[in-house]
Amino acid sequence: MKFRLIKKLGIICPKFDQSIKKMSRKRSFNQRKFLTFLLCLTIGIIVSSTAITTRWTVSGSPTHTYKTSWIGNSFGGGKDWVQNNIEAMYVAANGTVYTNSVWDEAGREAGIYQDGKIIGMANDTHGWSRTGGKAVTVDSKYIYLAITQGSIGKTEKDYPPDGTTWYCVRRYDLSGKPAPFTSGRGWDKSMLIASTKGEITGLATAKKELYVSDSAANRIRIYSTETMQELRSFSVTRPGAITVDQKANLWIIQNKKGSNPAKILHYSHTGKQLPQEITKVIEPTAIAIDPQGRLLVAENGPLQQVLIYNVTDKPVQVGTFGTKGGVFAGNPGEVQDLKLYGITGLGTDATGNIYINSNGFNRSGTDLRKFSPSGKQLWRLLGLLFVDNADADPQTDGVDVFTKEEHFVMDYSQPPGKQWTFKNYTLNPFKYPQDPRLHTSPDATFVRRIQGKPFLFITNMYSSFLQIYRFDTSKNNKVAIPSGMFVGTNGEGKKSIAGNWPPHQPAKGEWIWRDRNGNGAFDEGEYDKSEDYPYLGGWWVDSKGDVWKTLRTQDSIGIRHYPLQGLDANGNPIYAYSSMQKQKTPSMFTDLRRIEYFPETDTMYLSGFTVDHPAKGDDTGVVGSEIVRFDNWSQENPTPRWRIVVPHDTTGKREVSTAAMSVAGDYVFIVTFKTAEVHIYNAATGVQVQQFKPGSEVAHESGWIDIPHGIRAFRRSNGEYLVFVEEDWKGKVIIYRLMG
Known part of the structure; x- marks a missing residue:
């Protein structure tokens, strides 16, 4: 847990x-x-070294000098990190940016930023069945933060009763400390319960009044900012984000629902609907008034722009901000200063500078930017990664690095944390609305070249699927195109994936989908189906493009091998159940977990729990207790070359276990689950040669390793090893660099 x-x-x-x-x-x-x-x-972290270059040896073994670096976050950790997925923000006149996220793994749901720096956060937004939310506003005295407070069971303190959730406005002073009030709820009396039915979707203040969008009740509620007592309310259907204009009137986003389109409505502060409204918007997500009194609207539809309206009388669009089409304009996916993607936050300061946050799609990550009124980017903060890992393109010697949605270009001559450039965003929800990354929670990427062409293979926390993506390099398109997908059998005899996505999937069993017509959609007639044991241990894609998977405790034939059958006319890899090969589980394994096969040397590495070192309970997400190397795997009844006993749980408390493994060059790399320690073994002998933890560059800290492929190693042509390790606590991927 x-x-x-x-x-x-x-x-x-x-x-x-x-x-x-x-x-x-x-x-x-x-x-x-x-x-x-x-x-x-x-969890205590013992700081054992402060040097940038670190050695941590195993007694009697040679060591490799290593440095710690990272990708995906503007800061390395400690007190500084950019939060996960900003859902809303407010910009004060002096340029201070106040934000709100539903969840930040390290507890910064409500960050405070200024001049490209982190200057604070709202306290106690995390834990105790509490999360952030999707609205925030600020006045001269307080921060007002939308939060969700759930029950915690029997307690004498003020929490919701079991089965009840409070959707609250929590009041803070401007430093981020809770600001209680006489009628406040919660253990510290800083919470205003606005609803028990649904989340707060908008907040604004004017003249000592707080305006709250209670979307579940289809009402705007108005409270005194001093007493937090409700003063009045009025009806608005599906109210969302709110801003207040220079006449103290409200502009309110009316969120779309089903066939009902979005609008932007105009109300007096007393609740009288005014005749002005804006209807020619598709996906408005944020709204603000600039110093000139113009209305700014974040259009998160295909335009991916900020729309600018003169609202002195009837609203007239007088301009836009950002490149039309956002990140998908020009070379689709290519990141540039004025190309936006997935806009969630918008605001201006007193001098007209514009602040915009892009989250990507399906919560890709935070991309917070400040622009001058003329459109020059002044600063940018990134927190792009959450529960993800990276892999290097073998053809570019580790210069090109991919995560599930991002493409980074590396310059290893730069200092730690400065080596990466966010080059391309590879997901396009408008052209490929059935992209599996929009409908699932993928976690880690294999980068492979097949016939010289780049492909991404992405799996998830439970090893329940393997997604495949291709690139159309002939058109300089940086978007990863949905190409194929493997899905395991549902153990209850139901569809493998519940719900309406993907269309046309088989009613039961497992399947392989291939984009036969090249449109990136799941069409009828594109599925190959079968049925197999439902519980998977891990996936692997070898250098030839063959796919491998392990079945956990299924009889004695628990390895599935899908040889690549070539590329079809649209460039999709071809796999089929008719060519699938079943292979025996070696007799020492009782529960097979991970698999890595290297066809160049016919070498197989398998991990799992064994007869000699059985599982204590059922620890589903880990490597197991042993890693075993087999030479000449394709021959009949291969015998082990060596067996390594890796850190694993022997007490049932799960304090010690190995989360993931990766083989590269001359070494086998593993990373432990809770302590995030990397252990290195000689691939020829199985002898451990080194182990290490995160260095001072990332404040000697890491979150737990949550995914089956939370470590990925790559050997560069100069002998250097790049070891990528998931670090979702503070929104990044750690890179260890070791000279071979």
Whole structure:
């Protein structure tokens, strides 16, 4: 079960698997149930070195000098990191940016930024069944933050009763400390309960009044900012974000629902609807008034721009900000200063500078930018990665690095944390609305070249699928095109993926989808189907493009090999159940987990729990207790060359276990689950040669390793090893650089 250190020992809230990405997980492959609460575990990090270049040896073994670096976040950690997925923001006249996120793994749901720096955060937004939200506003005295407060069971303190959730406005002073009030709720009396039915979708203040969008009740509620008592309310259907114009009247986004389109409505502060409205918008997500009194609207539809309206009388669009089409204009996917993507936040300061946050799509990550009124980018903060890992393009010797949605270009001559440039955003929801990354929660990428062409293979936290993407390099298109997908069998005899996506999937069993007509959509007649044991241990894609997977405790034939059958006319890899090969599980394994095969040397590495070192309970997400190397794998009954016993749970407390493994060059790399220690073994002998932790460059800290492929190693042509390790606590991927 994975939770983060919080300031007070207590019970912490679960994370939602799709919208927030990860929930607490019961280690059972018969069913995946989410636990609601656990006591927080206090984790201490012992700082053993402050040097940039670090050595941590295994007694009697040679060592490799290594440096710690990272990608995906503007800051390395400690007190500084950019939060996950800003959902709303408010910009003060002096350029201070106040933000709100539903979830930040390290507890910065509400960050405060200025001049490209982190200057603070709202306290106690995390844990104790509490999360952030999708609205924030500020006046001269207070921050008003939309939060969600769930129940925590029996307690004498003021929490919701079981089965009830409070959708609150929590009041803070401008430094980020809770500001209680006489009628306040919660243990510190700083919460205003606006609803028990649905989240708050908009906040604004004017003349000592706080305006709250209670979308579930289709009402705008008005409260005194001093007493937080409700003064009045009025009806608005599906109210969203709110801003107040220079006449103290309200502009309110009316969110779309089904066939009902979005609008922007105009109301007096007393609740009288005014005749002005804006209807020619598709996906308005944020709204603000600039110093000239113009209305700015974040249009998150295909335009991906800020629309600018003169609202002195009847609203007239007088301009736009940002490149039309956003990141998908020009060379699709190529990141540039004025190319936006997935806009969630918008604001201006007193001098007319414009602040915009892009989250990407399906919560890709934070991209917060400040622009001058003329459109010059003045600063930018990035927090792009959450529960993700990276891999290097073998053809570019590690210069091109990919995560599930981002393409980074590396310059290894630069200092740690400065080596990466966010070059391309590879997901396009408008051209490929059925892209699996929009409908699932993928976590880690394999980068492979097949016939010289680049492909991404992406799996998830439960190893339940493997997604395949191709690139149309002939058109300088940087977007990854949905190409194929493997999905495992549902153990209850139902569809492999519940819900309406993807269309036309088989009613039961497992399937392989291939984009036969090249349109990136799941069309009828594009599925190959079968049925197999439902519980998977891991995936692998070898250098030839063959796909491998392991089945956990299924009889004695638990390895599936899908040889690549070539590329079709649209450039999609071809795999089929008719060519699938079943291979025996070596007899020492009782529960097979990971697999990595190297066709150049006919070498197989397998991991899992064994007869000699069995599992304690059912720890579903880990490597197991042993890694075994087999030479001459394709021959009949190969015998092990060596067996390594890796850190694993022997007590049932799961304090020690190995989360992931990766083989590259002359070494086998593993990373432990809770402590994020990397252990290195000689691939020829199985002897451990080194182990190390995150260095001072990332404040000697890491979150837990949450995914089956949370470590990925790559050997460059100069002998250097790049070791990528998931670090979602503070929104990045750690890179260890070791000279071979």
